[in-house]
Amino acid sequence: MIKYWKYILIAIILLLGVLFPFYAGAYQQSIARTVLIYLVLAISWDMLLRSGQLSFGMAGLFGIGSYASVLLLLRLGASPMLSILGAGLVAFVVAALLGILVLRLRAMYFAITTLAIGEIFRIIIRNWSSFTGGPEGAILPNIIFDGDPVLSYWLVLGLALLAIVLSVIFQKTRIYFALTAIRNNEVVAKSSGINIFKYLVIVFAITSALQGMAGGVFAQTYGFVTPESSFSADYILLPIAMALLGGIYGTLGPIIGTVLLGVLAEYLKLYIPYGHLIVYGIIIICIIMFMPQGIVGVVRSKIIRREVG
Amino acid sequence: MLEINGIDCYYGKLHVLRNLSFKIGDEAVGLFGPNGAGKTTLINAIISLIKPAAGDIIFDGENITTSETHTIAKKGIALVPQERELFPEMTVYENLELGAAFIPHVKNRTAERLEFVYNFFPVLKEREKQHAGTMSGGQQRMLAIGRALMADPKLLILDEPSLGLQPSIVSELFEKLAEMKKHISVLVTEQNVRESLKSVDRGYVLENGEIALEDTAENLKSNPHVIKAYLGI
Numbered sequence: 117m118i119k120y121w122k123y124i125l126i127a128i129i130l131l132l133g134v135l136f137p138f139y140a141g142a143y144q145q146s147i148a149r150t151v152l153i154y155l156v157l158a159i160s161w162d163m164l165l166r167s168g169q170l171s172f173g174m175a176g177l178f179g180i181g182s183y184a185s186v187l188l189l190l191r192l193g194a195s196p197m198l199s200i201l202g203a204g205l206v207a208f209v210v211a212a213l214l215g216i217l218v219l220r221l222r223a224m225y226f227a228i229t230t231l232a233i234g235e236i237f238r239i240i241i242r243n244w245s246s247f248t249g250g251p252e253g254a255i256l257p258n259i260i261f262d263g264d265p266v267l268s269y270w271l272v273l274g275l276a277l278l279a280i281v282l283s284v285i286f287q288k289t290r291i292y293f294a295l296t297a298i299r300n301n302e303v304v305a306k307s308s309g310i311n312i313f314k315y316l317v318i319v320f321a322i323t324s325a326l327q328g329m330a331g332g333v334f335a336q337t338y339g340f341v342t343p344e345s346s347f348s349a350d351y352i353l354l355p356i357a358m359a360l361l362g363g364i365y366g367t368l369g370p371i372i373g374t375v376l377l378g379v380l381a382e383y384l385k386l387y388i389p390y391g392h393l394i395v396y397g398i399i400i401i402c403i404i405m406f407m408p409q410g411i412v413g414v415v416r417s418k419i420i421r422r423e424v425g
Numbered sequence: 426m427l428e429i430n431g432i433d434c435y436y437g438k439l440h441v442l443r444n445l446s447f448k449i450g451d452e453a454v455g456l457f458g459p460n461g462a463g464k465t466t467l468i469n470a471i472i473s474l475i476k477p478a479a480g481d482i483i484f485d486g487e488n489i490t491t492s493e494t495h496t497i498a499k500k501g502i503a504l505v506p507q508e509r510e511l512f513p514e515m516t517v518y519e520n521l522e523l524g525a526a527f528i529p530h531v532k533n534r535t536a537e538r539l540e541f542v543y544n545f546f547p548v549l550k551e552r553e554k555q556h557a558g559t560m561s562g563g564q565q566r567m568l569a570i571g572r573a574l575m576a577d578p579k580l581l582i583l584d585e586p587s588l589g590l591q592p593s594i595v596s597e598l599f600e601k602l603a604e605m606k607k608h609i610s611v612l613v614t615e616q617n618v619r620e621s622l623k624s625v626d627r628g629y630v631l632e633n634g635e636i637a638l639e640d641t642a643e644n645l646k647s648n649p650h651v652i653k654a655y656l657g658i
Contacts, residue, residue, distance in 0.1 A: 300512040304512070311493075
């Protein structure tokens with residue numbers, strides 16, 4: 117019975133999400149697009165975290181995707197949609213190569229290396245003016261779908277749904293076993309026949325492709341890229357804060373965290389410009405101190421306690 | 426089944442295993458010795474967690490000395506390590522399912538393997554939905570063994586299964602082991618020599634990285650050195 121209601125609830129939320137442009141104004145739609153982009157980053161970050169690997173590469177891969185998509189369109193004449201897929205592919209290849217090089221080390225070494233990807237590409241892009249547009253960035257001649265807000269919204273929503281579906285697949289198939297086993301105990305994971313290296317490289321590449329596509333979608337809907345805005349540290353810090361707030365190691369946590377924090381941030385921006393960053397900081401500190409399980413974890417343990425007691 | 430020919434293992438400059446050879450057939454073999462003798466190192470060498478500097482490890486006629494751990498697991502060697510042997514955040518059922526999920530020849534026989542394991546350890550069926558980390562030490566050890574058995578291994582390696590368990594559970598565990606060896610080969614390292622000699626067929630005594638003694642379980646029980654050093658009579 118509970119399962120039955122769960123599916124009805126999912127269907128209602130999905131319907132509300134798809135029909136959003138028809139009952140919400142332009143401002144709300146633009147917030148929704150930003151929130152959905154962050155949703156992709158937060159979920160994909162969490163998907164890799166489930167294997168115990170902490171990545172700071174979101175900004176780098178987002179920026180690589182943004183530039184890949186814009187340059188594919190400007191220099192090779194690819195269509196906007198094709199350039200977004202291309203952005204995912206470029207991020208996938210970059211992450212796979214990097215993963216093959218550093219994922220044998222894992223943990224801290226991996227985290228630090230991912231932080232470097234963004235910096236390396238940002239510096240190359242800044243200085244290779246003839247190809248990338250240099251520090252000023254590059255502007256697209258036209259925005260995707262000629263700027264149609266409804267279609268743009270659906271494009272972002274589609275990418276977010278893709279991330280959610282992939283995340284659910286990661287939880288329901290034996291990838292879940294592989295990732296949790298690697299996080300819990302690598303020796304037992306190996307001696308249970310899990311090829312740790314292979315799984316980590318594949319998962320890192322897939323989540324990076326999502327982040328690259330998020331960058332591509334962002335660039336195509338806003339029509340420009342610059343080294344500073346496309347590789348902004350916001351794309352590292354905010355998704356982490358969002359996933360932590362909602363609860364890590366699952367699909368629902370990052371979704372709840374992103375929606376709450378994303379909407380809250382927009383609201384705060386109106387009243388205390390830039391103050392939302394302070395609020396983020398306070399939220400991260402409070403979560404780590406008082407509810408490291410996040411919202412989903414707290415609710416779940418309440419439910420379990422009620423069932424037991 | 427498993428044949429180890431003259432392996433040498435080092436941790437840095439420390440020579441831990443010295444030209445060590447032994448064999449396991451269709452039987453249960455005990456590996457005894459004090460702390461630091463090299464028992465766990467030998468196990469780690471078998472499943473390739475450390476690479477021996479010299480010598481060969483042959484499993485079922487195949488040289489696995491340089492194979493990777495996960496491929497060795499797929500070939501039929503299952504390990505129950507000394508501690509932290511479970512996935513505490515998963516349920517009992519998930520832990521067991523995982524044991525078979527990545528082993529090609531049992532991937533599609535999960536139900537059949539589950540029945541086998543539940544037969545062996547009925548308590549695991551009762552606690553199917555419980556998180557592994559919330560069970561008692563003895564139950565966790567049984568779950569770890571159950572998870573290893575899910576892979577339907579040819580050789581089961583247990584590293585000090587009695588560690589940290591109360592005596593009544595230890596004897597229960599070794600009774601199960603005696604039953605298990607009818608199905609598969611077993612290699613068990615132990616400091617609790619008295620209990621484990623009841624369930625193994627043969628034993629090796631490992632001291633300072635070398636085999637000091639090798640005999641049947643019956644003979645080891647009456648060997649003066651074993652009595653003096655390990656049985657404490």
